[in-house]
Amino acid sequence: xxxxxxxxxxxxxxxxxxxxxxxxxxxxxxxxxxxxxxxxxxxxxxxxxxxxxxxxxxxxxxxxxxxxxxxxxxxxxxxxxxxxxxxxxxxxxxxxxxxxxxxxxxxxxxxxxxxxxxxxxxxxxxxxxxxxxxxxxxxxxxxxxxxxxxxxxxxxxxxxxxxxxxxxxxxxxxxxxxxxxxxxxxxxxxxxxxxxxxxxxxxxxxxxxxxxxxxxxxxxxxxxxxxxxxxxxxxxxxxxxxxxxxxxxxxxxxxxxxxxxxxxxxxxxxxxxxxxxxxxxxxxxxxxxxxxxxxxxxxxxxxxxxxxxxxxxxxxxxxxxxxxxxxxxxxxxxxxxxxxxxxxxxxxxxxxxxxxxxxxxxxxxxxxxxxxxxxxxxxxxxxxxxxxxxxxx
Amino acid sequence: xxxxxxxxxxxxxxxxxxxxxxxxxxxxxxxxxxxxxxxxxxxxxxxxxxxxxxxxxxxxxxxxxxxxxxxxxxxxxxxxxxxxxxxxxxxxxxxxxxxxxxxxxxxxxxxxxxxxxxxxxxxxxxxxxxxxxxxxxxxxxxxxxxxxxxxxxxxxxxxxxxxxxxxxxxxxxxxxxxxxxxxxxxxxxxxxxxxxxxxxxxxxxxxxxxxxxxxxxxxxxxxxxxxxxxxxxxxxxxxxxxxxxxxxxxxxxxxxxxxxxxxxxxx
Numbered sequence: 001x002x003x004x005x006x007x008x009x010x011x012x013x014x015x016x017x018x019x020x021x022x023x024x025x026x027x028x029x030x031x032x033x034x035x036x037x038x039x040x041x042x043x044x045x046x047x048x049x050x051x052x053x054x055x056x057x058x059x060x061x062x063x064x065x066x067x068x069x070x071x072x073x074x075x076x077x078x079x080x081x082x083x084x085x086x087x088x089x090x091x092x093x094x095x096x097x098x099x100x101x102x103x104x105x106x107x108x109x110x111x112x113x114x115x116x117x118x119x120x121x122x123x124x125x126x127x128x129x130x131x132x133x134x135x136x137x138x139x140x141x142x143x144x145x146x147x148x149x150x151x152x153x154x155x156x157x158x159x160x161x162x163x164x165x166x167x168x169x170x171x172x173x174x175x176x177x178x179x180x181x182x183x184x185x186x187x188x189x190x191x192x193x194x195x196x197x198x199x200x201x202x203x204x205x206x207x208x209x210x211x212x213x214x215x216x217x218x219x220x221x222x223x224x225x226x227x228x229x230x231x232x233x234x235x236x237x238x239x240x241x242x243x244x245x246x247x248x249x250x251x252x253x254x255x256x257x258x259x260x261x262x263x264x265x266x267x268x269x270x271x272x273x274x275x276x277x278x279x280x281x282x283x284x285x286x287x288x289x290x291x292x293x294x295x296x297x298x299x300x301x302x303x304x305x306x307x308x309x310x311x312x313x314x315x316x317x318x319x320x321x322x323x324x325x326x327x328x329x330x331x332x333x334x335x336x337x338x339x340x341x342x343x344x345x346x347x348x349x350x351x352x353x354x355x356x357x358x359x360x361x362x363x364x365x366x367x368x369x370x371x372x373x374x375x376x377x378x379x380x381x382x383x384x385x386x387x388x389x390x391x392x393x
Numbered sequence: 394x395x396x397x398x399x400x401x402x403x404x405x406x407x408x409x410x411x412x413x414x415x416x417x418x419x420x421x422x423x424x425x426x427x428x429x430x431x432x433x434x435x436x437x438x439x440x441x442x443x444x445x446x447x448x449x450x451x452x453x454x455x456x457x458x459x460x461x462x463x464x465x466x467x468x469x470x471x472x473x474x475x476x477x478x479x480x481x482x483x484x485x486x487x488x489x490x491x492x493x494x495x496x497x498x499x500x501x502x503x504x505x506x507x508x509x510x511x512x513x514x515x516x517x518x519x520x521x522x523x524x525x526x527x528x529x530x531x532x533x534x535x536x537x538x539x540x541x542x543x544x545x546x547x548x549x550x551x552x553x554x555x556x557x558x559x560x561x562x563x564x565x566x567x568x569x570x571x572x573x574x575x576x577x578x579x580x581x582x583x584x585x586x587x588x589x590x591x592x593x594x595x596x597x598x599x600x601x602x603x604x605x606x607x608x609x610x611x612x613x614x615x616x617x618x619x620x621x622x623x624x625x626x627x628x629x630x631x632x633x634x635x636x637x638x639x640x641x642x643x644x645x646x647x648x649x650x651x652x653x654x655x656x657x658x659x660x
Contacts, residue, residue: 143484146483146484147483148483148484272503273503274505275500275504275505275506276497276502278486278490278493278494279494279497281483281484282494285441285444285446285475285477286475286477287497288444288446288466288470289444289470289473289474289475290470290474290475290494290495290497290498290546290550291466291467291469291470291471291497291498291550292497292498293466293467331484335487336484336485336486336487336490337486337487337490339505
């Protein structure tokens, strides 16, 4: 015979309409993205942006059509090429219809196209990927260290990146070198912290946090020294401004391509291992007793989270708070299960940084650095979450 | 499935004192072994050895006849499940999520639990009478319910040896006995259960065997009725107790009653 242990107090914490919430989140992020194209010094409204997109889309279809027509006739055997020609005729017809459609609409001016594609698009691209990287890395680190107050900078990646960037600015190595050295600095800092924690005795996670603090303050001190000896007219402001974080430097190029690639590659394992991260939050002994290889899983999480953070910091400078606040926000809306948190953190982090970047572009005559704005936005949100948390747990 | 330990000794480093000194015992299928002893005598170290966390031990640990040193952590997890003390969680997972974590060994590396796994979790919760809590937050339920959720997590792991570290610690008076009864039911179903406890009454009421560890050594082992007497408890815990044989109809058990120093005078 069995008797129930104390009375039931089932609170409805299961979120049955998870997918609905997620779809709403994605919609909000898409709206943010579109809106971000319209925000800025050169005034454009959303209709202009849509027009620019449609006209270039139409142009792309026509280009594609010509290209595929040539290649089809050159490469395919006669019967097939005939068939392709027929389908191509069809697509040409559609392109013509689109053309007709656009001849009715006012054609966008070249300036608008430039603003959208060459100035705003790379910046928005960068904001999306940096935001997604920071918030997902934050969520992963918080689970791994079983501590909701952890942010992606916990292992000293920001301090290392800051030092690398300051070094590159001090030696006048150019824009590309700033990104490269920042990335390398971030990885070196975390690598050293991880090595120290491996050699340390006692709890693995605790010694990792302590090693991270140690390395972080060491690199911060080194950065301070560079600031001290740097030229006060141009180098010192450049270093200071870099450390505050900004996406103004984003432009189409190898750096952005590299960052986007690394972030995508780094986020994939975090997404795939997202259920297993739940088990990692139990702590070393419990997770191992269940049969999880904690050392391997922790290493994977550290490598991925560090890679995406380092590369994000290398193109954007130091942007705090995103990795701390967004995971909390995700937990509030999507529950505590990492299966839900990781995809939500990707989308929400991207949307959040886009919004903050929009503010940074418009709020004052000169751009306000992102690091400052995220603190101003993040701190009140975090305070609100703390107050809400009182009731929830 | 049985657990056999022979001449197990362990020290954390080469020159430090032995935390476990020549410990031997056997737990057969369907047996509930209560390990007693004051704090810091090596009970937790013993459990960590059985779970394979401390491979540098002397002597042997056999899980179902296999030496633990020949098994990797995934295989050990198939034989032994660990049920820790229920602490307040950092992240407020639902009870279902907590139970599902026990399936980590069975879910493919990159996958999430599927419908079959979830039904297994439901069945385990049903058998422990906590299926109504599946959507409740693990941080919001009582300590007793949390302990049962951890037991459910161990059940879905499908290991037949259950190691419990003071399962009744931090529980209120009623929940202590309700949780202990569930645990003894599990032993009757054929699980081999090893648990640590400080309460001799739990050993009398629910255990088939008792093991008293003191200073890293087994100083008494056998049925609780034979082993646990006032002299032993005085020696180990430094507390005067009176062991009473209580009989009422078909109910017959020993009970341990702590007394003040002036007990003899009143008698």
